[in-house]
Amino acid sequence: MSDFEPGDQASIASVTDRVHPVAIGAAVTAIHFLGDRAAFVGAEESVALVDGEGDISRVTVHGGGILCTASDGARIAMGGDDGKLAELNSKGEVAVLATDPKRRWIDNVALHPDGAVAWSAGKTAFVRSGRSEDKTFDMPSTVGGLAFAPKGLRVAVAHYNGVTLWFPNMAAHPEFLEWAGSHLGVVFSPDNKFLVTTMHEPALHGWRLADNRHMRMSGYPGRVKSMSWSAGGKSLATSGADAVIVWPFASKDGPMGKEPAMLAPLQARVTVVACHPKQDILAAGYSDGTILMVRLEDGAEILVRRNGTAEVAALAWNAKGTLLAFAAEDGEAGLLPL
Amino acid sequence: MPSSTPQKIPVTVLTGYLGAGKTTLLNRILSENHGKKYAVIVNEFGEIGIDNDLIIGADEEVFEMNNGCICCTVRGDLVRILDGLMKRKGKFDAIIVETTGLADPAPVAQTFFVDEDVQKNARLDAVVTVADAKWLSDRLKDAPEAKNQIAFADVIVLNKTDLVSKAELTEVEARIRGINPYAKLHRTERCKVKLSDVLERGAFDLDRILDIEPDFLEAGQDHDQHDHEHHDHGHHHGHDGHGHGGLKHYHDEEMQSLALRTDKPLDPTKFMPWLQNLVASEGQKILRSKGILAFSDDDDRYVFQGVHMMLEGDHQRKWKEGEPRESRLVFIGRELPEQIIRDGFESCITS
Numbered sequence: 001m002s003d004f005e006p007g008d009q010a011s012i013a014s015v016t017d018r019v020h021p022v023a024i025g026a027a028v029t030a031i032h033f034l035g036d037r038a039a040f041v042g043a044e045e046s047v048a049l050v051d052g053e054g055d056i057s058r059v060t061v062h063g064g065g066i067l068c069t070a071s072d073g074a075r076i077a078m079g080g081d082d083g084k085l086a087e088l089n090s091k092g093e094v095a096v097l098a099t100d101p102k103r104r105w106i107d108n109v110a111l112h113p114d115g116a117v118a119w120s121a122g123k124t125a126f127v128r129s130g131r132s133e134d135k136t137f138d139m140p141s142t143v144g145g146l147a148f149a150p151k152g153l154r155v156a157v158a159h160y161n162g163v164t165l166w167f168p169n170m171a172a173h174p175e176f177l178e179w180a181g182s183h184l185g186v187v188f189s190p191d192n193k194f195l196v197t198t199m200h201e202p203a204l205h206g207w208r209l210a211d212n213r214h215m216r217m218s219g220y221p222g223r224v225k226s227m228s229w230s231a232g233g234k235s236l237a238t239s240g241a242d243a244v245i246v247w248p249f250a251s252k253d254g255p256m257g258k259e260p261a262m263l264a265p266l267q268a269r270v271t272v273v274a275c276h277p278k279q280d281i282l283a284a285g286y287s288d289g290t291i292l293m294v295r296l297e298d299g300a301e302i303l304v305r306r307n308g309t310a311e312v313a314a315l316a317w318n319a320k321g322t323l324l325a326f327a328a329e330d331g332e333a334g335l336l337p338l
Numbered sequence: 339m340p341s342s343t344p345q346k347i348p349v350t351v352l353t354g355y356l357g358a359g360k361t362t363l364l365n366r367i368l369s370e371n372h373g374k375k376y377a378v379i380v381n382e383f384g385e386i387g388i389d390n391d392l393i394i395g396a397d398e399e400v401f402e403m404n405n406g407c408i409c410c411t412v413r414g415d416l417v418r419i420l421d422g423l424m425k426r427k428g429k430f431d432a433i434i435v436e437t438t439g440l441a442d443p444a445p446v447a448q449t450f451f452v453d454e455d456v457q458k459n460a461r462l463d464a465v466v467t468v469a470d471a472k473w474l475s476d477r478l479k480d481a482p483e484a485k486n487q488i489a490f491a492d493v494i495v496l497n498k499t500d501l502v503s504k505a506e507l508t509e510v511e512a513r514i515r516g517i518n519p520y521a522k523l524h525r526t527e528r529c530k531v532k533l534s535d536v537l538e539r540g541a542f543d544l545d546r547i548l549d550i551e552p553d554f555l556e557a558g559q560d561h562d563q564h565d566h567e568h569h570d571h572g573h574h575h576g577h578d579g580h581g582h583g584g585l586k587h588y589h590d591e592e593m594q595s596l597a598l599r600t601d602k603p604l605d606p607t608k609f610m611p612w613l614q615n616l617v618a619s620e621g622q623k624i625l626r627s628k629g630i631l632a633f634s635d636d637d638d639r640y641v642f643q644g645v646h647m648m649l650e651g652d653h654q655r656k657w658k659e660g661e662p663r664e665s666r667l668v669f670i671g672r673e674l675p676e677q678i679i680r681d682g683f684e685s686c687i688t689s
């Protein structure tokens with residue numbers, strides 16, 4: 001019984017004994033759920049599909065490193081250093097969506113719920129939607145991140161010194177949101193009111209899209225690499241600090257002039273966060289291998305995985321919120337049914 | 339702490355003015371049978387006539403860090419590429435970054451200081467500069483990039499020596515030494531240098547760099563102890579030129595180096611603030627700084643290195659039995675405020 005180990009805080013509830021361990025055996029870069037199967041996307045070459053029984057089937061998707069992934073729940077799109085954009089569906093079938101003629105790395109990918117896909121190689125962003133021809137757009141500098149707006153066919157392209165909002169099917173000029181520095185990840189809020197980027201320096205930058213008002217979210221000790229909107233989009237949970245930093249987005253001003261909540265502080269850096277799809281709960285993975293479930297309301301914690309291993313690389317909930325999947329950098333993974 | 343610190347991958351930065359022979363050297367590195375696999379980040383695809391899925395094209399995108407420090411520029415593309423390469427850890431032994439002939443090496447070097455992910459996974463092994471023996475002297479006059487590349491170098495491959503006379507070679511070598519007396523210098527034809535002399539040097543470990551004291555800077559003092567590196571390459575002293583073992587002694591008007599040394603221990607409570615203030619106020623002028631330090635009441639050697647305003651340092655190892663506990667520092671830069679640096683350093687010596 002791990003609960004009796006000396007030094008363990010008696011107050012914290014633990015569900016570690018309910019975790020089904022999964023041995024992926026290779027570094028994992030992301031996890032997505034395809035139906036009831038958890039897809040552990042490897043850092044290189046293959047995806048391991050794991051069902052509820054813990055049975056693993058492996059599918060080769062790339063001829064090299066897998067640089068980026070996106071999923072809409074029905075499929076996973078992945079870009080590789082082999083210059084290919086590949087897709088894996090819930091049956092485990094692989095299709096190559098695009099091949100870069102110069103074999104450039106596919107650095108970023110995004111999926112739209114209606115089936116459109118966006119990707120980038122170097123400075124060029126691409127969008128494929130419906131049956132029309134692929135649209136391309138050359139940015140002034142390398143694309144750092146891509147995101148589809150929740151409504152309409154609009155793509156946010158993060159790059160140096162700001163974000164370009166591109167409407168691939170309209171002749172209108174793209175809108176440019178300027179902010180000095182290198183912008184990497186980018187997300188729209190689920191209500192389409194805010195746009196947030198992760199920056200190369202340890203900070204987020206945001207814009208209120210109604211008036212492009214700036215929001216600076218800084219104070220992190222390390223770069224923010226993981227962001228997750230809570231159910232309903234009322235808050236944005238982020239990695240990068242020794243606690244989960246949760247910015248409030250419920251009011252019309254977003255986090256402007258407000259302090260973020262700092263939940264589940266540990267003596268380790270938060271590396272990845274994933275909010276529950278329905279309830280105000282999040283899962284947080286740390287650099288020492290710890291995984292906690294945290295209630296947003298009061299910060300109450302439940303231990304999912306103990307520390308003392310490689311850092312947590314990926315976390316994901318299934319759509320119903322009944323399964324939590326995780327993987328550490330060394331390929332040790334697990335599934336937690338709730 | 340679990341001992342999960344993975345081995346950092348050594349990165350060699352390959353610079354050199356247009357036409358000096360970088361591509362020749364790269365092709366040799368990629369084609370020779372040395373049992374190692376290199377990932378190579380190049381600025382021009384196609385120049386390399388070798389098919390290798392670990393050759394990656396880069397864009398040389400330099401951006402300023404938003405930290406209020408105007409010389410804090412990093413290579414954004416390099417951050418991205420190194421991050422992507424780490425997905426393929428185990429598929430290669432080392433990384434080579436080729437810069438364009440016109441590039442300033444500072445942003446590349448600084449990328450290894452500023453970016454936490456890069457720092458975690460990779461370490462800058464050495465800046466290797468390929469220089470054209472025939473044209474370097476001219477380029478040093480008219481191309482500031484060429485001068486920067488020499489100043490930044492840990493290793494200089496002086497190429498095309500077959501195209502110049504002995505006198506011209508002495509001249510160009512003296513010009514190089516006038517800017518950077520600390521780099522290891524190899525004279526080559528068609529970049530025929532032992533690859534072990536340019537790759538995986540551990541130059542940024544400092545250990546070796548400061549052991550190789552340039553004889554003409556240390557004339558008169560313990561001259562005999564030195565490892566006269568560049569003598570291995572058919573260089574003979576004793577012809578004209580003044581002083582210090584025979585090399586012509588040029589002072590570059592703009593770029594200088596400054597060596598400091600003391601056998602008295604330094605006071606860490608004085609030295610560290612002094613060094614930090616120095617690079618904060620004069621960092622734009624200081625291209626490179628390196629040092630091995632002996633602090634009072636400290637049995638460990640402390641080593642540091644810096645690029646412009648960025649510094650990193652750490653306790654390296656115990657002083658060995660019988661090893662002289664000397665502190666040695668080197669600054670290479672433009673218009674260095676020599677007297678200010680010397681006086682400041684003196685004030686950090688424990689009396």
